[in-house]
Amino acid sequence: MVRPSKLRVAVSDPGQWLSERERAQVLAPKLRALADETRLTLILLIAQQPRTVKELQEATGLSQTLVSHHLAPLREQQLVEAIPQGRSNQYVMCCAALAEPLRMIASLAALDPETVAACLHPEAPPGPVAVNGS
Secondary structure (H helix, E strand, C coil): CCCCCCCCCCCCCHHHCCCHHHHHHHHHHHHHHHCCHHHHHHHHHHHHCCEEHHHHHHHHCCCHHHHHHHHHHHHHCCCEEEEEECCEEEEEECHHHHHHHHHHHHHHHHCCHHHHHHHHCCCCCCCCCCCCCC
């Protein structure tokens, strides 16, 4: 499987299609699923290559029950998908489901030029951003 070296995220203006409340309702469950360190570890492992529960157990040292418990919210939020492989399931990452929350979060910074500058240059002191030497 060929993996891209960089993730490209297109930033759109979600304000054109969702209200702030609707964006929050879409983002909150996905971010909640990713907010747990164990689930994030599982996502990072699955992002490297599709894995079975047994492979995830071996990589993390967690029990089968605990791995399955943490995969459930990731499946519910469609961040991973279980593909039947013989007598077990292989878990793969659903890139589109993960990209949409990233796109929405990235668009927040893009709404304000000062915020974009602060995100790109976090060591810069807050204040107006000089453009073209002005």
